[in-house]
Amino acid sequence: MxxxxxxxxxxxxxxxxxxxxxxxxxxxxxxxxxxxxxxxxxxxxxxxxxxxxxxxxxxxxxxxxxxxxxxxxxxxxxxxxxxxxxxxxxxxxxxxxxxxxxxxxxxxxxxxxxxxxxxxxxxNQKVLEQRRDGVKVMTAPRGYSITTTLPGVGKAEAKPAPWLTVGAKTLNYAANMAALRYARSKGLDDVIYLDPDSERILEGATSTVITVRKGKKLRTPYAAGDILPGTTQAAVFRYAETKGWRCKAKDMPVERLLDAESVWLVSSVRVATRVTAVDGVELPAPDNEDEIRKLINRALAAES
Missing domain, CATH: 3.30.470.10 (Aminotransferase class 4, branched-chain amino acid transferase, N-terminal domain)
Structure with missing residues (x-):
């Protein structure tokens, strides 16, 4: 029962x-x-x-x-x-x-x-459906900027602002939830945040972005001061490297969402859901979709 x-x-x-x-x-x-x-x-x-x-x-x-x-x-x-x-x-x-x-x-x-x-x-049943069916996403800036240096401090002495907690998983998720509600009001499922100046890929509203590229390559945005390090992504990369995949964290422009073999949002409970469309552009299912799903699930099994 x-x-x-x-x-x-x-x-x-x-x-x-x-x-x-x-x-x-x-x-x-x-x-x-x-x-x-x-x-x-x-x-x-x-x-x-x-x-x-x-x-x-x-x-x-x-x-x-x-x-x-x-x-x-x-x-x-x-x-x-x-x-x-x-x-x-x-x-x-x-x-x-x-x-x-x-x-x-x-x-x-x-x-x-x-x-x-x-x-x-x-x-949640919705989470199970997204694992199976994937998600349509929109890209957007967070709506606010994150400055990682103190005002008035010279570049040679620049230090991270001590009150910033982007690297912490805080309870203050109101903005993330609002972004998801907005996306759903437009008939979409999720949001991928972009840096407003460079259109660099950041992260999902509640997930980490992984792109799959030809030649057994996995890529994820570099987790600097404006991205929360992902536990699921770390487990996937650790396991995938033992299976011959080349894994790297690096800055990626938004175009990398469109020219990848596939794009995935990974998080602890949703595990992995494939992005099926970005800003109205459909991303066809890759030939190795089942292989990627198995890779991610086996990576998590190895961490239990």
Missing amino acids: ELRAPIIYVVEPYGGSVRRHNPTLPLVYWDDAAVTRGDGIFETLLVRDGKVINLQRHLDRFRSSAHLLELPDPGNAQWAQATKEAVAEWSEHSESDATCVWTYTRGRESTGIPSAWLTLRGV
């Missing part, structure tokens, strides 16, 4: 206990920074065949995100334990893929103690 209600575990901060939470009861307080400021971080993980995929990469990025936001170190042990318990409970009822989300906030204003919990539930 499939579970309808999510599985929720509270993770006490500072290496405390892990406890099951009743999903019918409230959890977040009115003055929690997640509610009032969107101030916190999250990670989304795939659970497949009773195993967590890419666990160590998610733990590493989670801790990196916390560091960038000057949150207390979330640690590894209690998150791994809570996830293990939630996955075991899920596996008693279902063999289907599941979505596990870790959430870690700055906590209540009245206490200053961080809030932390995870949820685990089945993969």
Whole structure:
């Protein structure tokens, strides 16, 4: 029997206990920074065949995100334990893929103690359809610029602006969600962001872009200060290189979306969905589509 209600575990901060939470009861307080400021971080993980995929990469990025936001170190042990318990409970009822989300906030204003919990539930049907059928995308600038140097600092002494958290997976996803709603209002499925000045490919609204090129080449945009490093992309590249693929992160103009053998959006739960059209230009299915799907799925299996 499939579970309808999510599985929720509270993770006490500072290496405390892990406890099951009743999903019918409230959890977040009115003055929690997640509610009032969107101030916190999250990670989304795939659970497949009773195993967590890419666990160590998610733990590493989670801790990196916390560091960038000057949150207390979330640690590894209690998150791994809570996830293990939630996955075991899920596996008693279902063999289907599941979505596990870790959430870690700055906590209540009245206490200053961080809030932390995870949820685990089945993969959304829309996500399953996109895995199978692919997505039509539009390209667009983010709508805002990211400056990676402090104003007034000379080029010789230029340093990253310390308040920028592009490399962190923060809860502040309102702009990304708005971009997706806009795309859907136009009959499309997703958005690929471009640098407004150079039209360099950045990333999807909630995914990493990978292009497949002739000669067994995989390419992804170089993850500088304006792109979140992708855990799925990293796993794919690591595995693909062992199978003779030449993998490289590099700056790519928008034209690389149109002259590639195929274009893929990869993320933890959606795994890989092929881009079937860009700005109204159809991208035909390549002859090696099945090979690429198998490559990506085997890469993730190798990380479980």
